[in-house]
Amino acid sequence: MDKLKVAVVGIGHLGQAHARVCSELPDVELVAVADPVPDRAGPLAEKFRCRYEPDYRALPDLGVQAVSIVTPTVTHYEVAEFFISRGIPALVEKPMTACSAEGRKLVELARARSGLLQVGHIERFNPAVMALDQYRFRPRYIEAVRVAPISFRSLDVGVVMDLMIHDIDIVAHFARSSVASLQAVGVNVVGAHEDIANARLTFKNGCVATLTASRVATKAERRVRIFAENAYYTLDYMRRKANIYEKAPDLMKMAATFDWRRLGAAEIAELREHFIGKLVTEKDVTYEDHEPLKKEWEYFVRSVLTGEPPLVTGEEALAAIEVAEWIVRDIGDFIQRARDNP
Numbered sequence: 001m002d003k004l005k006v007a008v009v010g011i012g013h014l015g016q017a018h019a020r021v022c023s024e025l026p027d028v029e030l031v032a033v034a035d036p037v038p039d040r041a042g043p044l045a046e047k048f049r050c051r052y053e054p055d056y057r058a059l060p061d062l063g064v065q066a067v068s069i070v071t072p073t074v075t076h077y078e079v080a081e082f083f084i085s086r087g088i089p090a091l092v093e094k095p096m097t098a099c100s101a102e103g104r105k106l107v108e109l110a111r112a113r114s115g116l117l118q119v120g121h122i123e124r125f126n127p128a129v130m131a132l133d134q135y136r137f138r139p140r141y142i143e144a145v146r147v148a149p150i151s152f153r154s155l156d157v158g159v160v161m162d163l164m165i166h167d168i169d170i171v172a173h174f175a176r177s178s179v180a181s182l183q184a185v186g187v188n189v190v191g192a193h194e195d196i197a198n199a200r201l202t203f204k205n206g207c208v209a210t211l212t213a214s215r216v217a218t219k220a221e222r223r224v225r226i227f228a229e230n231a232y233y234t235l236d237y238m239r240r241k242a243n244i245y246e247k248a249p250d251l252m253k254m255a256a257t258f259d260w261r262r263l264g265a266a267e268i269a270e271l272r273e274h275f276i277g278k279l280v281t282e283k284d285v286t287y288e289d290h291e292p293l294k295k296e297w298e299y300f301v302r303s304v305l306t307g308e309p310p311l312v313t314g315e316e317a318l319a320a321i322e323v324a325e326w327i328v329r330d331i332g333d334f335i336q337r338a339r340d341n342p
Helices: 013-024 038-047 056-062 073-084 100-112 127-132 159-175 249-257 265-273 275-279 292-306 314-340
Strands: 004-009 028-034 051-053 066-069 090-093 117-120 141-147 179-187 196-203 208-214 221-227 231-236 241-247 280-284
Touching: 004 013, 004 056, 004 292, 013 028, 013 066, 013 292, 028 038, 028 056, 038 051, 051 056, 056 073, 066 073, 066 292, 073 090, 073 100, 090 292, 100 117, 100 314, 117 292, 117 314, 127 231, 127 241, 127 292, 141 159, 159 179, 159 196, 159 208, 159 221, 159 314, 179 314, 196 314
Parallel strands: 004 028, 004 066, 028 051, 066 090, 090 117, 141 208
Antiparallel strands: 141 221, 179 196, 196 208, 221 231, 231 241, 241 280
8 A cells, every 4th residue: 555645844843743753654655844944844854855845835746645734823824725725635733723714714615625624733632631532521610721931932822822722622622512701811921922821711511611821830731620520530731641530439428428517536537538549539541652743643644544534623623713812802801901900
């Protein structure tokens, strides 16, 4: 079977990772990398023994059958539109486009041309997230925290589009509903866009989520906590680890018969000591570890070869952008109110 001929457009920090993963996949041939900066992309092309093209518009003439688009966000629509309009499947990094208007046009184009459009919301491919997907819980409350030291790589967008959009997609995925209302606050520290943001989302099915994102923190942290009726789920993206805490049978019995108001000091001490294990059970979510970006590519290649829908569709990515824009507007209103009332 012939290998799928692919190219990577945009050879920055993340684009280099895409090229490396492509070179490692058994069913893929990395044909070319495209980037207007030869000093950056040329050596990479030599390393992976593929062609270097300064202009991505030359790639169809090389027989490229699929592309990943890892260019600056403001160019995503232009580049993706070029390939999808020519029937070439595209894996577009998040956010899919710089605004929802462009995203809507791109989704409509993919539908009209029956073109494959997958979006690189990488956390969906985190092994802990994929393992947690096996548990069909209904969240009532979700808390997501994503903070990191500033990288100076994505200052063309604010922290909502840069970091929080990951968790907008994840909480919507777990809530299995769309957002009905939200409130958000934020401040800018370094540039013109917000660098710290907090948002409270209320979904149409009643689930509530709070999201916090910062790119001016002293250390990195990426966690999600999910509260359902009878269980509590924790997710650590960085450690690729998930845990489940469930009510034990003893707690269920005590809830029906126990008078919590008449606890003595000795009873309280015993309950504290044996809370985890006797009243609440803890277990690790087991799974086979993998590199999220490689898994993302494996799903993309499978969709290209089989016609199966991508794991992260353009419609889902568009919904995340729409919520992100809503949050940014609310932050703008918050900042304006603060200015009006010093």
